[in-house]
Amino acid sequence: MKLTEIKPGDEELRVILESGFVLRDAGRLDDAEAVFAGMIELLPKSELPHVALGTIKLQRGNFGEAQAACEKGLSLKPGSLYARVHRAEALLFQGRRGEAEAELQEVIATDPQSPHSRTAQALLDAADLICRGSPPERDNDKRQT
Numbered sequence: 264m265k266l267t268e269i270k271p272g273d274e275e276l277r278v279i280l281e282s283g284f285v286l287r288d289a290g291r292l293d294d295a296e297a298v299f300a301g302m303i304e305l306l307p308k309s310e311l312p313h314v315a316l317g318t319i320k321l322q323r324g325n326f327g328e329a330q331a332a333c334e335k336g337l338s339l340k341p342g343s344l345y346a347r348v349h350r351a352e353a354l355l356f357q358g359r360r361g362e363a364e365a366e367l368q369e370v371i372a373t374d375p376q377s378p379h380s381r382t383a384q385a386l387l388d389a390a391d392l393i394c395r396g397s398p399p400e401r402d403n404d405k406r407q408t
Contacts, residue, residue, distance in 0.1 A: 271305065276302075276305060276306065279298060279301075279302060279305075280298075280302060280311060280312070280315070282298060283295045283298035283299050283302065283312075283315060284315065286298060287315070287318065287319060287322070292319050292322060292323065295315075295319055296316060296319050299312045299315040299316045299319070300312070300316065302315075303316075308339060309339065309340070310335075310336030310337065310339045310340040310343045310345070310346050311336070311345070313332050313333070313335045313336035313339065313346075314332065314333050314336040314343070314345050314346045314349055316332045317329040317330070317331075317332030317333040317336065317346075317349050317350075317353065318349055320332055320353075321349065321352060321353060321356070324356075326353045326356040326357045327353075327357065329349070329352075329353040329356075330350055330353035330354065330357070333346045333347075333349045333350035333353060334346075334350060337350065344370050344373060344374060344377055344379035344380070345379055347366055347369070347370050347379075348366075348367065348370050348379045348382050348383050348386070350366065351363040351364075351366035351367045351370070351383070351386065352386055354366065355386060355390060355393045355394060356393060358394055360390060360394050363386070363390070364387060364390060367383040367384075367386055367387050368383075368387070370383040371383050371384060
């Protein structure tokens with residue numbers, strides 16, 4: 264049987280995705296990455312496995328790759344708050360605070376009750392810590408001296 268012949272139902276897909284998140288949260292990043300990479304084949308039109316891979320890249324400190332994974336997710340579902348919040352997280356870790364904060368504030372404004380908005384607010388609250396040690400932005404820095 265070929266992978267393209269496998270047609271799991273919604274419940275099976277949900278369980279597989281959930282197993283990837285459990286593996287990620289347990290620190291088994293290689294295993295989680297394999298699950299999400301496989302899910303890209305099973306859900307080619309979904310942003311979820313791409314963004315999930317991005318969260319693994321974030322945990323590994325590969326912030327540019329995390330941003331790219333989230334942007335791939337956004338290309339599939341432009342309004343995805345899940346993709347937007349994690350792209351902004353990647354931007355924060357790259358020291359691109361102005362861009363990140365604008366994105367996070369838009370996520371909150373779009374749906375203040377969303378769990379993604381709670382994540383966005385937590386990232387805004389932690390921005391000083393996250394950006395500490397990152398080079399300051401020059402183009403977007405609007406502080407007055």
